[in-house]
Amino acid sequence: MSKRISFFNLSIKNILSEDDSILDQARIRLIYYGLLLSFLGVFAIIPNVYSLQQTMQTDFSLVLLVTLVGVFKYFTYKPDFKLVSHILLIVGSFLVLSVVYVVFQDVNIIVIQLVILIILFGYYMLGVKWGTIYSLINVAPLLIYLLWVDSAHMMSHLRPEKLDGYTVTVSVFFNFILIMFIQGHFYGAFLKNIKQLKEFADSEKQLNEQLGLAIERSEKSSKAQSEFLSTMSHEIRTPLNAVIGMSNLLMMESPRPDQKENLEILRFSAGNLLTLVNDVLDFNKIESGKITFENIKFNLHELMQHICGGQIMKAEEKGLNFHLSVDTFLKTHYLIGDPTRLSQIIFNLISNAIKFTNRGAVTVDISCIEDRHNEATIKFSIRDTGIGIAEEKMADIFDPFTQESVTTTRQFGGTGLGLAIVKRLLDLQGGRIGVSSEIGMGSEFEVVMEFTVSTDVMIPDVTVKKTPVISDSNFQLNKLQILVAEDNAVNVMLMKKLFSKWDITPVVAENGERAIELLQYGNFDLILMDLQMPVMDGIEATKIIRRMTDPQKANIPIIALTASALFDVRERVYSSGMNDYVAKPFKPNELLDKIMGQVRPVNQ
Structure with a gap:
């Protein structure tokens, strides 16, 4: 029992618990009321056997009475029905053997009733295994006794006592009452348990139907959400296409310096809006579990040159120094993975570093920290000298729609999805990310990922080639x-x-x-x-x-x-x-x- 029970407790209400099953509650009631009935039966016999000077019956009755009182008190304080059941069955088995071999030296109706009680009690209280054991413990000695008496006619040198009519009547009456109580009590409990199981099955069926409807609604909601985002994306991207396209066209017409500045602002704002739309869509794709990863060969050094190409210009526009360092090993080896998603991860981190840094530098360091021939562990370190992150906010920065503070959001903008996307992409690929930061001093993000190393070895190219728009002079x-x-x-x-x-x-x-x-x-x-x-x-x-x-x-x-x-x-x-x-x-x-x-x- 989970609840605390007083040592002086005698009430069954304090023993029963709603957490117990119907069968366990029936077992507890059986022990409680069965002990009371047994106590009354033995108490009714003692005066009669004492007056008839039946010494052994009197002694056995007194010992049994004291045992029943002790077990009853223990059970009302520590209601462990299994332990108490074992105690009662052992006492009952000892009583049967004593009555047959010592007191009466006979198998009479009282003995038969006691054995039936033990069999029923053993099976109902402790199950098939212990019920069978206690049944054999009581039935086998009876069969042995009957065979022995049939051949020897006398079981011991002690003079057996005789049963008087009153003792037989009282014993048989209370034994029948106990047998009827056990059978009726458990029959009712089993019926109630079956009814409860049926109600539970019906309830479970209803829950399954409700769950099915909920899943169907969830799928419809998810589909509607995806379609809504797709529609909104289409509706937003279509005018954005015109805004950005027209901005690019005007930039191609050699505008005046003042016009060029206005066009840059226009194109920058449209680009920011496009980034916000892309962040929301990417996050939704990741959360819906519909994102897939490629496994293709790429050179990390070349990839980093492409990623950092545009970022260097952004850093220089803010007056920041930008440093990129790539391990020599990575310049001469191909890796196998998803360069698109890797670019998205590193691009987000570098963009954040530049966005939240007003003076100083942004440093990107890529190194191979473990080379296992066909596999390599790569560490990407992105450091900045920006505003930093408060220690109490460290645990929240990877949550969606979260930034360091409301002031940060207003000052620097953004959806707060960048780091959430980075974290989820890394989790899906088995990578990890760590951050260290100090307010006013800057932050450092470290990404560690595992890549398969291709057997192809490349020769590093010291120059970064840019693909011309039109390289074929014969092509018109x-x-x-x-x-x-x-x-x-x-x-x-x-x-x-x-x-x-x-x-x-x-x-x-x-x-x-x-x-x-x-x-x-x-x-x-x-x-x-x-x-x-x-x-x-x-x-x-x-x-x-x-x-x-x-x-x-x-x-x-x-x-x-x-x-x-x-x-x-x-x-x-x-x-x-x-x-x-x-x-x-x-x-x-x-x-x-x-x-x-x-x-x-x-x-x-």
Whole structure:
């Protein structure tokens, strides 16, 4: 029992507990009331056997009476029904053996009743194992006695005592009462237990049905959330595409210094808004468990050069020194992993370091701390001399939508999702991150990750090559015939202005159905296909194009243009037969590189 019971307790209410099962409660009641009945039965016999000068019966009755009182008192203080059951069964077995072999030297009705009581009590209180043991302990001696008496006619040299009618009547009466009580009590308990099990089963069935409905609602809610985020992303990215695209176009027209400054502010603000949208979408993708990781070969030194290229410019704009150090081992070896997700992790940490540092320096140190030939442990250290993080806030900075303080959020902006995304990406890849910081002195983030080392060995290149936009002088852009399937008027205007910079005149289709018609009656080198359009979307249009009978038209390069944020957009694009895709808003050079990558082999 979990509750504390007083030594002077005599009430069964203090013994029973709601935590006990129905059967255990029945066992406790059986011992409690069974001891009281046994006490009354023995107490009623003692005066009679004493008056008849039945010495052994009197002595045994007195000892049994004292034993019952002691066990009853112990049980009301320490209600361990298993221990008490063993004590009572041992006492009962001793009583049966004494009565048969010493007191009466006979197997009479009282002995038979006592054995039946022991059998019932043993099975109901202690189960099959102990019930069988105590049954054999009592039945076997009776059989041995009967066989012995049948051959020897006398069991011991002690003169047996005779049973008088009163003692027989009282003993039989109380024994029958106990047998009826045990059987009736447990029969009721079993029925109640069966009823409770049925109610529990019915309740569990209802809970399962409710759980099923809850899971279904949760899945619908998750799907609705994903669709909502995708829709909102599309609706936000579409005008952002125009804002960033027009900013890029104006920057390409050699604006005056004052105009250039305004355009930089415009492009910077639009870029910040795009970053916020991307953070929310990335976090939602991670939380929904729909993120996947690549395992491809890459060189970490080259990857870090690309990651830090734009970050160095941001640092210099703030007057910060930027230092990048990469271990020599990493310059001459390829690693196998997901460079895209690694870039996202390191980019977030470096961006934070620059954002929260107003003076001083940002240092990025990449080192191989353990080389096991085919595996390597890499440590990424990003240090800054920024505002620092308070010690009491250290444990919370990796929580979503959390920043060091409200003042920090207002001063530096951001969603507070950057570090949460970093932490979750690392957890999913088996990496770890640590942070040390001091207010006003700066912070240091350390990321440790395991990578497989490729058997290919590379020779480090001391120069970082930049891929030119157009490296083939024989390739003429103005000869390209490009079909643009786009329903948004602003984006159409942006594409026309952008293509005019490359001396390309595109043909525009307002939906997928119109794009198919124009392709059937015209010749094009490439199609830029928006995914979400009225009448017919880009996915369906692409599938129809791929089934055309003309091989040249059926195999035309198709690049998807999408502002969608659905998790499976990449798979949908490629499974429909498209060759590549560009996410809106895009950079002009990025789009041009994609176009040239698809049409150059055909036109060379």
